[in-house]
Amino acid sequence: MDYEAVIGLEVHIQLLTESKIFCGCSASFGAAPNTHVCPVCLGMPGVLPVLNRKAVEFALRMGLAVGGQVNPRAIFARKNYFYPDLPKGYQISQYEEPLILGGQVEIEVEGRIKPIRLVRIHLEEDAGKSVHAEDYVGANETLVDANRCGIPLIEVVSEPDLASPREAALYLSRLRQLVQYLRISSGNMEEGSLRCDANVSVRPAGSVRLGVKTELKNMNSIRGVERALAFEIRRQIAILQQGGRIEPETLLWDEKRGVAEPMRAKETAPDYRYFPEPDLVPLQIDSAWIEEIRAGLPELPLARKRRLVEQYALPEYDAEILTETRELADYFEAAAQATPHVKKLSNWVMGEVLRVLNERNLALEQFPVAPENLAKLVNLVEEGEISASAAKRVFDEMVQSGEPPEAIVRRRGLRQISDARELEEVVDRVLQAHPGEVQRFRQGKDKLLTFFVGQVMQATGGKANPRLVNELLREKLGGSKG
Numbered sequence: 001m002d003y004e005a006v007i008g009l010e011v012h013i014q015l016l017t018e019s020k021i022f023c024g025c026s027a028s029f030g031a032a033p034n035t036h037v038c039p040v041c042l043g044m045p046g047v048l049p050v051l052n053r054k055a056v057e058f059a060l061r062m063g064l065a066v067g068g069q070v071n072p073r074a075i076f077a078r079k080n081y082f083y084p085d086l087p088k089g090y091q092i093s094q095y096e097e098p099l100i101l102g103g104q105v106e107i108e109v110e111g112r113i114k115p116i117r118l119v120r121i122h123l124e125e126d127a128g129k130s131v132h133a134e135d136y137v138g139a140n141e142t143l144v145d146a147n148r149c150g151i152p153l154i155e156v157v158s159e160p161d162l163a164s165p166r167e168a169a170l171y172l173s174r175l176r177q178l179v180q181y182l183r184i185s186s187g188n189m190e191e192g193s194l195r196c197d198a199n200v201s202v203r204p205a206g207s208v209r210l211g212v213k214t215e216l217k218n219m220n221s222i223r224g225v226e227r228a229l230a231f232e233i234r235r236q237i238a239i240l241q242q243g244g245r246i247e248p249e250t251l252l253w254d255e256k257r258g259v260a261e262p263m264r265a266k267e268t269a270p271d272y273r274y275f276p277e278p279d280l281v282p283l284q285i286d287s288a289w290i291e292e293i294r295a296g297l298p299e300l301p302l303a304r305k306r307r308l309v310e311q312y313a314l315p316e317y318d319a320e321i322l323t324e325t326r327e328l329a330d331y332f333e334a335a336a337q338a339t340p341h342v343k344k345l346s347n348w349v350m351g352e353v354l355r356v357l358n359e360r361n362l363a364l365e366q367f368p369v370a371p372e373n374l375a376k377l378v379n380l381v382e383e384g385e386i387s388a389s390a391a392k393r394v395f396d397e398m399v400q401s402g403e404p405p406e407a408i409v410r411r412r413g414l415r416q417i418s419d420a421r422e423l424e425e426v427v428d429r430v431l432q433a434h435p436g437e438v439q440r441f442r443q444g445k446d447k448l449l450t451f452f453v454g455q456v457m458q459a460t461g462g463k464a465n466p467r468l469v470n471e472l473l474r475e476k477l478g479g480s481k482g
């Protein structure tokens, strides 16, 4: 029997606010443990949370970008559980009335758009971090870092619309790209800014009934999510094929060993006892504010990709790469203002620019070559002013110095000789110096043309325009051929 997978994802995304969601503590990553804390985020008795307006704005930005509905009356809830990294003993989240209802994220599967429906997007605070695996922690000890307590998160919950680990990976990449375009999160999985849990079940192919699902946790890369899902789907199918039953349990992914194993029982009990948070009033979002946020949304990745294809007649492949990040698309479009040779420009951006960024681990805003200078370089090549190999040298110098290309071309004497009269003299000299080769060429030894081109190049120090040299040689050699 063939089986198919049914996958839903719950993605936690850390919002890039300056302060935490219910207090004024810094929300930045990487500080010394327990330095970004106060009585509110430490959960001292008698303190009151104050909601961060920016966190709500960022969550709304996401909700509107995916076409969700803003809930007219969202409420916060306490999610009660006891855990060492949660000093309050409860987490402020949203349960029955989340901020955003519905919406969808589009992924491209084999060239076709597939919408992945969303159930909800809600706001919540993060818990702290238990520290075990450091050399300053003893064998049977757990230390707690509360810096992360109260960092604002949104949780994006999808319908089980994903049919394969590959689709799950595409969906996660799209979400990450979206939050980066919206500038509401770094989307960095290694730093924990984007965390994902997955619900997985399998069923006979074509069946409409859902199978028993398991929950997968602890994946910390998109590749890890893909591997974990593939593992779990194989495991479930093997059990069913042997006539067994799937247990509804929570599994932890072990990236090193490539296996998912059940969590210990004491960590699983899902009895959270939600109740409305008494210290925060219901959220009623002003419709003028919603429209203001909607109007401020940037062009989203898929729309931008389609526009690049249409406006610049670029291949899909190019547009996909150029819109990978908002910064790269901005860079490309700024350069495209200054050159008519847009496809050549695209080649330079996808090739040389990305190569240098990767090699030097640079962000685009640190890249020394201004977009208009890259466009000028493309123009110099396309107008025959410099050769393709000289252009590579000029580009490398631009990366070093940030100078405009003309200055480098002038200083290094790299301008091509494109003056026909000047080149004609050189061609004549070369032909006169090699009468034997000329004769053999005229007798049919066509391959000698490259020899003559080489001689002209040598005589001009590599600066002759090769297209023009070829034309002149053919003219002079072919003229008396027959």
Ligand SMILES: [Zn+2]
Pocket (backbone or CB within 6 Å): 020, 023, 024, 025, 036, 037, 038, 039, 040, 041, 042, 150
């Ligand atoms: Zn605080």
